[in-house]
Amino acid sequence: MIDRFSVRTLHTDEIKTLYKERLTRDFPPNELKPLSMITKALEEDEYICYGAVAGETILAYAFFVKCGANALVDYYAVKEDMRDAGIGSRFIRELIAGPLQGMNCVLLEAEDPDCAQDMHERETRNRRLSFYTRNGLWTTAVKAEVWGAPYCILQLPIGVRHSSDTIAAVYSAIYHAMMTDKVYNERVRIAAPCPGTGPLVP
Numbered sequence: 001m002i003d004r005f006s007v008r009t010l011h012t013d014e015i016k017t018l019y020k021e022r023l024t025r026d027f028p029p030n031e032l033k034p035l036s037m038i039t040k041a042l043e044e045d046e047y048i049c050y051g052a053v054a055g056e057t058i059l060a061y062a063f064f065v066k067c068g069a070n071a072l073v074d075y076y077a078v079k080e081d082m083r084d085a086g087i088g089s090r091f092i093r094e095l096i097a098g099p100l101q102g103m104n105c106v107l108l109e110a111e112d113p114d115c116a117q118d119m120h121e122r123e124t125r126n127r128r129l130s131f132y133t134r135n136g137l138w139t140t141a142v143k144a145e146v147w148g149a150p151y152c153i154l155q156l157p158i159g160v161r162h163s164s165d166t167i168a169a170v171y172s173a174i175y176h177a178m179m180t181d182k183v184y185n186e187r188v189r190i191a192a193p194c195p196g197t198g199p200l201v202p
Contacts, residue, residue: 002087005054007094010061012042015049018061026077030147033074041065046177047074050099052091060091067174069104073156076108092135096156105170106156108132112143115150129154142167145189146175164191 010018019035041047045066052060059082063075078088100106110129116122132154133139141164142153153171155162162170168190175188 002054002059002082002085005052005059005087005091007050007052007091007098009099010049010051010058012039014051014058015039015042015063018049018051018058022061022077022079023075025080027075038063050095052087052094059087062091062095064106065174065178067170067177069102070170070174071100071103071106072171072174073106073108088131089135092132092137096136096158100156100158103158105162105166106158107167107171107174108137108154108156109144109146109151110154112150112152140164140167142171142191144171144191147187 015038016035019038023032038047042049047064048066048071049061049063051058051062058079060078061075062073064071065074076088076092078091110132111125113122113125113129116125129139129152136157137154138157138161140153140155144151144153153167155167172188172190176184179187
């Protein structure tokens with residue numbers, strides 16, 4: 001077990017290597033942005049990546065979309081052979097206590113258990129939500145549907161606990177910054193119940 005690691009900003013070369021060697025395994029193809037989109041956002045100070053690093057090994061990584069003083073977790077994963085060792089919990093707590101301090105509002109999307117297709121999927125989603133809340137994240141009343149995927153929106157415990165209206169506005173602004181108005185209007189809905197159960201609010 002690794003007792004110590006440092007949390008630091010990852011360099012572009014490290015990010016490119018992570019993308020090619022690990023993100024492509026950690027996330028399904030339909031959830032992966034093109035690497036070129038990430039590097040462009042990095043150059044424009046609209047993206048930041050942190051790693052939990054021990055020696056030469058990146059034990060875990062967290063990629064964030066930035067929009068001014070606000071951010072949204074884009075990708076978060078622990079090295080496959082280091083999972084279930086408590087690194088994911090320690091990493092998220094150290095991010096909250098360290099480099100993310102000073103941000104106004106940092107949000108995270110968690111797949112909505114209420115929209116699961118079966119009990120197994122519901123239990124998996126509930127476990128993920130429990131992981132985040134155990135590590136201090138605040139639940140919110142905001143739900144969203146992005147590209148057809150339903151999410152519960154959580155806030156990392158940084159600064160003040162924002163109202164649902166503020167959370168929805170921040171979330172909307174982040175996606176507006178990533179998309180054209182046309183794509184946003186077609187693909188993003190906020191404060192929504194499960195798809196098909198009620199009106200979606202742009």
